[in-house]
Amino acid sequence: MSTSAPSANLMEAIVSLAKRRGFIFPSSEIYGGFNGFFDYGPLGAELKKNIRDCWWADMVRRRDDIVGLESSIIMHPKVWEASGHVAGFTDPLVDCKVSKQRYRADQLFFAAVVVDGKTAGYVSALESEDTVGELQAAAESLKRKKAIQGTLVPVLAKDMTEAQPDEIALIPSPATGEPGSLTPPRSFNMMFQTNVGAMTDASSVAYLRPETAQGMFVDFKNVVDTGRVKLPFGIAQIGKSFRNEITPRNFIFRSREFEQMEMEFFIHEDDDWAKWHRHWIDWCKGWLRSIGLPDSHLSEYDHPKAKLAFYSKGTTDIMFQYPFGVQELWGIAARGNYDLGQHAQASGKPQEIFDEATKKKFVPHVIEPAVGVDRILLAVLCAGYAEEDVKDEKGNVEKRTVLRLSPRIAPVKVAVLPLLKNKEALVGRSRALYQKLQRRHAVFYDDGGNIGRRYRRQDEIGTPWCVTIDFDTIEKPGDTFTLRERDSMAQRRITEAELFALLDEQVY
RNA sequence: GCGGCUAUAGUUUAAUGGUAAAACCUCUGCCUUCCAAGCAGGUGUCGUCGGUUCGAUUCCGACUAGCCGCUCCA
Numbered sequence: 001m002s003t004s005a006p007s008a009n010l011m012e013a014i015v016s017l018a019k020r021r022g023f024i025f026p027s028s029e030i031y032g033g034f035n036g037f038f039d040y041g042p043l044g045a046e047l048k049k050n051i052r053d054c055w056w057a058d059m060v061r062r063r064d065d066i067v068g069l070e071s072s073i074i075m076h077p078k079v080w081e082a083s084g085h086v087a088g089f090t091d092p093l094v095d096c097k098v099s100k101q102r103y104r105a106d107q108l109f110f111a112a113v114v115v116d117g118k119t120a121g122y123v124s125a126l127e128s129e130d131t132v133g134e135l136q137a138a139a140e141s142l143k144r145k146k147a148i149q150g151t152l153v154p155v156l157a158k159d160m161t162e163a164q165p166d167e168i169a170l171i172p173s174p175a176t177g178e179p180g181s182l183t184p185p186r187s188f189n190m191m192f193q194t195n196v197g198a199m200t201d202a203s204s205v206a207y208l209r210p211e212t213a214q215g216m217f218v219d220f221k222n223v224v225d226t227g228r229v230k231l232p233f234g235i236a237q238i239g240k241s242f243r244n245e246i247t248p249r250n251f252i253f254r255s256r257e258f259e260q261m262e263m264e265f266f267i268h269e270d271d272d273w274a275k276w277h278r279h280w281i282d283w284c285k286g287w288l289r290s291i292g293l294p295d296s297h298l299s300e301y302d303h304p305k306a307k308l309a310f311y312s313k314g315t316t317d318i319m320f321q322y323p324f325g326v327q328e329l330w331g332i333a334a335r336g337n338y339d340l341g342q343h344a345q346a347s348g349k350p351q352e353i354f355d356e357a358t359k360k361k362f363v364p365h366v367i368e369p370a371v372g373v374d375r376i377l378l379a380v381l382c383a384g385y386a387e388e389d390v391k392d393e394k395g396n397v398e399k400r401t402v403l404r405l406s407p408r409i410a411p412v413k414v415a416v417l418p419l420l421k422n423k424e425a426l427v428g429r430s431r432a433l434y435q436k437l438q439r440r441h442a443v444f445y446d447d448g449g450n451i452g453r454r455y456r457r458q459d460e461i462g463t464p465w466c467v468t469i470d471f472d473t474i475e476k477p478g479d480t481f482t483l484r485e486r487d488s489m490a491q492r493r494i495t496e497a498e499l500f501a502l503l504d505e506q507v508y
Numbered sequence: 509g510c511g512g513c514u515a516u517a518g519u520u521u522a523a524u525g526g527u528a529a530a531a532c533c534u535c536u537g538c539c540u541u542c543c544a545a546g547c548a549g550g551u552g553u554c555g556u557c558g559g560u561u562c563g564a565u566u567c568c569g570a571c572u573a574g575c576c577g578c579u580c581c582a
Contacts, residue, residue, distance in 0.1 A: 012575090020519050020533070026573080032555055033573045084582070095509060095579085183509070190581080210582090246509070246580050254581080309582075390543080398544075419541060426541095448535085452543030457533095459543090471541060482542070489543070 010323040014381050015251055017401070021461050023047065023381070024252060036248030036256035043461055044377070046411035046442055048259075051376055052238050054291055054408050055261050057508075059236050066234035066263065067227045071215025073240060074196065074206050079214050082346035083339065085191060085207075094160050095183045096173040103174070105160035110171045113139040116150035122171045122179065123155070132157050190243040192256075208242035213368060215239075216264040217339045220351055231353060231364060232276070234265040238373070250324050252374045259373040266364040268355070269337065273313055276367045277334045281316050284330050284369050288318065291376070292406030293383050297321040301328070311338035320379045329379060330371040337363040380405060384462060390489075404487055405462035407506040412463040413441045414503070417454050419470040421447035430469040433481070433496065441503055459486055464506070467499060 018024040022041035026033040040048055060068045080086045094103045109131050110124040123138035125131055135155045143152055160182075163171065172179045192208040195201075209215070216223075216235040223235055238261045248254050267276055285298055303315040313334040320329040340351040340363050352361040384404040389397050407413060416434040418426040427447065437443040444463065446454045451468060458466055468482040472493070483494040483502075494502070 015574095016519060022518095029573095031572090035573065087582095243581090247578095249575095400544085417542095420539095422539080423541090450540060450543085450545065452545080454544090455542080456544045468542065484542080491542075 010382065010385065011251065013387075014323075014385055017385070017403075017460065018044070018251075018381065036245060036254075038252050038255055038374075043411040047380075047405070047409060047462075048373060048377055050409040050411065051291065051373055051380075052259075052261065055287070056236070056238060058287055058290070059234075059261075059263060065229075065232065066236050066265075067223060067229060069216055069219060069223065069235050069237045070239065071212070071219055071237060073209050073242075074194070075209060075214065075218065077206050078346060079218055079343075080191065080207050080210075082342045083214050083217075084342070085210055086189070096181045103160070108160045108174065109135060109157045110160065110163065110167075111135045111139060111155035111157050112167075113142050113155070114153040115143060115148050117153075118150075120146060120148050122167065124172050124174050126174055190245065192242045192244055210243050211241050211370070212237045212239045212260045212262045213264060213339070213370065216262070217343055217351075220266075220340060220343075221349070224353065232265060232267040232271065234263045236261070236263040250322070250327075252378050253322065253324075253327065255374060258375075260370060261373055262368065262370040264339075265367040265369075266353075267367065269362045269365055271365070273334050273336075273365055273367065277314060277316070277332060280367050280369050281318065281332050284318055284332060284371070288330070288376075288379075290406075291380065291409050292404070293320065293376075293379055297379075297383055298329075299326065309338075311336045320375075320382075322379065322382055327375075329375055330369060333368045333370070335366050335368055337365045339366065340364065380409060400456060400459060402459040402486065403462035405464070407464045407503075408508065410462045410464050411442060412444045412458070412461060413465070413507055414499070415444045415446055415454065415458045415463050415466045417445075417451060417466055417468045418447050419451055419468050425474045426469050426471075429473055433467070433469065436496075437499075437503075440500075441507065455484060455489075462486075465502075467494070 015024075021043060023044035025039045025041055027037035027039050028034040056068070060066050077086075094105045094108055096103070103126070108124060108126060110122055112122055113120045121142055123135055123142055125134040125138060132155065135157050139152060139155050160168075160171075163184075168182055168184050170179050171182055173181045191210050194206055194208065195204040196206045197204050215237055220235070223229060227233075239259065240257060241260050242257050245254055245256050248256055252258075265276065265280065267273065281300065285295075288298060289295060297320055299319045299321070301317045301319050303312075303317070305314075308315060313336055315331060315333040317328040318330040318332070319326045343349075344351040344363065350361070352363055354361050381403070386402050386404060388400045388402060390400045391397055405411075414437060416430050416437065418430040420426055430445065430447070434443060434445045444458070446457070448454065455466055464486050466484040466486075468484065470482055473479060473481055478493075478495065480493040480495050481499070482491050483499065484491045
């Protein structure tokens with residue numbers, strides 16, 4: 001058994017499999033698709049739910065120090081002002097189509113060159129200590145160049161956000177000095193906007209959240225007052241977030257609607273943040289391994305201090321080796337007390353904890369592990385996808401496509417297969433086992449085609465085990481089935497009790 | 509948002525200025541005592557809109573979507 005290397009078109013193979021087997025469809029496909037959005041089909045929905053459930057179980061239910069939260073997707077607009085998202089991304093940008101330079105529209109100034117009441121042209125300048133002076137000089141230069149007689153009116157500097165549509169084509173690009181290459185200003189704020197209520201005006205503007213984290217900060221006091229929590233403790237949330245990405249790319253890796261699993265771990269202001277930061281990096285890597293991602297594909301990237309936001313103490317990304325490159329999977333950020341501080345200031349409501357030991361109030365610091373469900377799902381598909389050359393009895397080599405998903409997250413845990421479908425005794429025993437398993441697990445019953453075809457079909461969707469009800473089951477004592485294992489294709493006999501025990505141990 | 513390439517069945521691909529083919533997949537039936545066997549049958553708006561033409565899936569344009577490279581990525 002050998003594994004061929006399909007890496008060059010691995011993504012194509014995965015996208016194709018995802019579509020063919022009902023994991024992931026392009027959104028609104030019958031209308032031509034919709035860039036940046038995806039639908040999860042029957043198997044994809046199961047897989048995604050399993051990823052979420054595993055995370056929630058390990059992060060929240062099996063711990064004493066972390067509680068869950070489900071906050072609303074649309075929050076008060078002031079949340080996003082306080083968090084910095086509104087200011088951080090409302091900058092309208094202007095492109096120069098010739099030089100490919102990009103300018104912030106509010107930093108690119110222009111002025112009409114008016115001579116004796118007639119507009120002779122336009123000049124532009126980047127924001128500087130003497131923007132008006134530069135524009136004036138440029139205007140005089142233009143007047144000389146065009147050899148226009150008359151009196152030059154002092155320039156009136158405007159920035160590009162004030163440019164009329166018919167002016168834009170006449171304003172020269174600072175890069176080329178020639179007009180015609182600048183685009184109209186475009187807003188690059190990645191937050192989706194909507195209006196709340198009947199009025200559609202500035203006062204009704206609201207945003208779809210671009211991250212779930214702010215919910216934990218805004219509800220911090222509510223959780224502290226009701227959750228019986230003591231530092232250090234965490235608040236975790238799973239939910240959809242929305243970013244109007246400029247370039248959605250790489251299948252579901254960067255999409256405009258995605259699902260996050262975030263946890264804010266609050267610590268004492270005097271606590272050793274670096275120790276907790278390291279703790280959570282290790283925890284996250286361990287969790288990724290527990291759902292089947294190989295260590296060989298995982299790495300860490302420390303954001304350089306110089307590039308960090310001023311409040312950030314450190315950010316480490318757990319990277320995953322996707323077919324299209326090593327990319328961020330899970331960001332673990334030490335954010336100080338910036339977020340709670342911002343909300344305290346903006347809302348006027350202190351976001352403090354009382355320290356019984358020192359009798360002092362303080363704003364806790366936070367470590368934030370934030371990961372995208374869709375990115376994990378893509379990672380497990382990429383890591384699990386394999387095409388193997390297997391030999392049949394006659395020695396002919398044929399291809400086997402197998403999705404090596406961890407039993408924890410596999411959409412189907414067990415397929416129940418009667419060896420033959422036209423033998424009533426086999427079908428009856430299979431049905432009975434299927435119905436019993438169904439009460440506890442995601443299982444699949446299949447009697448179509450021959451047994452080999454059914455095994456391969458389950459291989460392709462990542463089902464870890466198949467049980468086949470054969471003539472030994474019904475004719476020999478012990479009521480045993482054939483258990484066929486996905487990765488090794490090995491078979492052994494197993495009883496119903498042993499099967500349930502196996503599932504109990506492997507699916508958690 | 510810019511540039512290049514692309515769009516035919518669920519998937520992978522053909523052919524063609526005269527209403528489209530194959531393989532695989534899938535579904536139904538038969539058969540089948542352990543790894544995609546066989547037999548019979550079913551399932552198709554050529555991405556959308558427009559133009560040229562007697563006639564367009566084919567030529568042209570726009571749009572939409574996808575891929576690659578820029579750009580962006582708090």
